Amino acid sequence: MRAKHYKDILSSLPDVGWFEAHSENYFADGGQALYYLEQIRSNYPLSLHGVGLSLGSTDPLNMAHLRKLKSLVQRFEPGLVSEHLSWGSISARYLNDLLPLPYTEEALSHVAHRIEQVQDFLGRQMLIENVSSYLQFKQSTLPEWEFLAEIAARSGCGILLDVNNIYVSAVNHQFDPLVYLRAVPAEAVQEIHLAGFDSNGECLIDTHSKPICEDVWTLYRQALAHVGNVPTLIEWDTDIPEFAVLLEEARKAEAMLQEVRHERVA
Amino acid sequence: MSALRELQQGFMGAMVGRESPSLAQHLVGTDTESVWRTEIYRNNAFSNLQGALASAYPVMVKLVGSDFFHYAAKEYCYQHPSVSGDLHSFGEEFAGFLAALTSVAQLPYLPDVAKLEWICHKAYFAADHAPLPLDQLMLVEPERYGDLTFKLHPACALLKSAFPVDRIWAVNQDDYIGEQAVDLSSGGAAILVKRTIYRVEVLRLPRSEWGFLQALSTGHTFSAACATALQIDPDLNLGTTLQHWVNEAILVDFAIAT
Incomplete structure (x- = not known):
């Protein structure tokens, strides 16, 4: 959900299951963003998706940031609260980006511990999302999928599975996305993200600026077969189209979800 | 220092400066690959910060044009790195930065326009x-x-x-x-x-x-x-x-x- 759609959403109350908001877009003390979020929340379930907590950083947790998040969580009572398996700051300097971690034992225990701290502070479980990456660290001793599964097992967090990010990283680092998918603990996955990517000629880049490509839709079907019927969100937050275009993509995902529902019943 | 912290500090060092020290010793692939891989992250980080600055200073973008704004934003990032995970708080020093920027000295009203835009930006988020x-x-x-x-x-x-x-x-x-x-x-x-x-x-x-x-x-x-x-x-x-x-x-x- 983006500011440009507030009025469309509230005037038409579209038949969608829920909305997701970037937590940091509502860190305001007052004003229209919170006002509209309140209106939307009174009509729909909400998910809060953060990009700035820098979970993987070796700096101390940013408590000012975390307190803002907690007050949002208390005020809006979202169904899901999520953050990324990444880092974005060090020595109190921020890059405001989702930077990849080295997949080592050290990073594993560090990040799992940080997630536990955040969950304790918020008094609830959070979901952790896999990110796209454009490089791999030599230090890594585990594949990303094992790292992610182990993070969930150790911290008790849920997983926000970004199917597009798996695809982008699989192409960039030449692994089989199905190997990744099969290693994901199905019971931990509580939300799925889909998005469109771009290419810079050398590498796929997760830009959220395009429709979802056919390969990602295929991988999405395979993901649904693995994890079952899980709420799915289309991320499109660069070159944001009209709300109707987004709804069309959402309907496509919904149709696939329905297929899974029927297959499971049948 | 832990290996993770050392890696993160090295990585940050390759992101924020005018020069980009090589990360090749940390990255899988050839030296050439590590250059363009690092560059993707430098570009992403800069474009996020520049986007945040442009959305806080839309009038300034119109006044100086997007090319000059892009240049000014880059200089600003070098001098005033982001210190928050909330991008809305990035850009507070922009008026002072413009006042010291000699290439716009012939437009002496720019710093006050920036002050006004920052006040408006903060007003949007105020209680x-x-x-x-x-x-x-x-x-x-x-x-x-x-x-x-x-x-x-x-x-x-x-x-x-x-x-x-x-x-x-x-x-x-x-x-x-x-x-x-x-x-x-x-x-x-x-x-x-x-x-x-x-x-x-x-x-x-x-x-x-x-x-x-x-x-x-x-x-x-x-x-x-x-x-x-x-x-x-x-x-x-x-x-x-x-x-x-x-x-x-x-x-x-x-x-x-x-």
Whole structure:
């Protein structure tokens, strides 16, 4: 959900299951963003998706940031609260980006511990999302999928599975996305993200600026077969189209979800 | 230091400076690959910060053009790295940065435009406040009126400029219709930025009223604020002025100074 759609959403109350908001877009003390979020929340379930907590950083947790998040969580009572398996700051300097971690034992225990701290502070479980990456660290001793599964097992967090990010990283680092998918603990996955990517000629880049490509839709079907019927969100937050275009993509995902529902019943 | 921390510090070092120390010893692949892989992250980080700056300073983008803004944003990032995970708080020092930027010295109004835009940006995120409790104000003994202090709405702010930056701001709003030209020699402006729930507004005030609100906003009593205002305009009707700014929800609370 983006500011440009507030009025469309509230005037038409579209038949969608829920909305997701970037937590940091509502860190305001007052004003229209919170006002509209309140209106939307009174009509729909909400998910809060953060990009700035820098979970993987070796700096101390940013408590000012975390307190803002907690007050949002208390005020809006979202169904899901999520953050990324990444880092974005060090020595109190921020890059405001989702930077990849080295997949080592050290990073594993560090990040799992940080997630536990955040969950304790918020008094609830959070979901952790896999990110796209454009490089791999030599230090890594585990594949990303094992790292992610182990993070969930150790911290008790849920997983926000970004199917597009798996695809982008699989192409960039030449692994089989199905190997990744099969290693994901199905019971931990509580939300799925889909998005469109771009290419810079050398590498796929997760830009959220395009429709979802056919390969990602295929991988999405395979993901649904693995994890079952899980709420799915289309991320499109660069070159944001009209709300109707987004709804069309959402309907496509919904149709696939329905297929899974029927297959499971049948 | 832990290996993770060392890696993160090295990585950050390759992201934020004008030069980008090689990360090749940490990355899978050839040296050439590590150069372009690092560059993707440098570009992403810069484009996120530049986007945040452009959305806080939309008028500035129009005034200097997107190419120059891009250059200025890059310089700004080198000098004032982001210190928050919330991108909305990035850009606070931009006015001071522009004031020191010699390549725009011939546009001396730019720093004040930036100050105005940052005030508007902050107003958007500021707290809401209930109107002033008039019934309680009525209970104050008239002889104590002089000792009243007032609180201004958290989303409002005052700015004085030697340039007509309110006009510059207004003609560069997307929904502005009318005369585009701004006469830079038309003199300065005393400005109040206010916000309703929906909209941030930029108002030019008579200097007496600006002085009155400025005095109150810095904690001076009603009588001191009146004295300031009357010095600027001896004919100002203080009763009407007070009532007006209460009605406009600019003065939102009061106390009696002891």
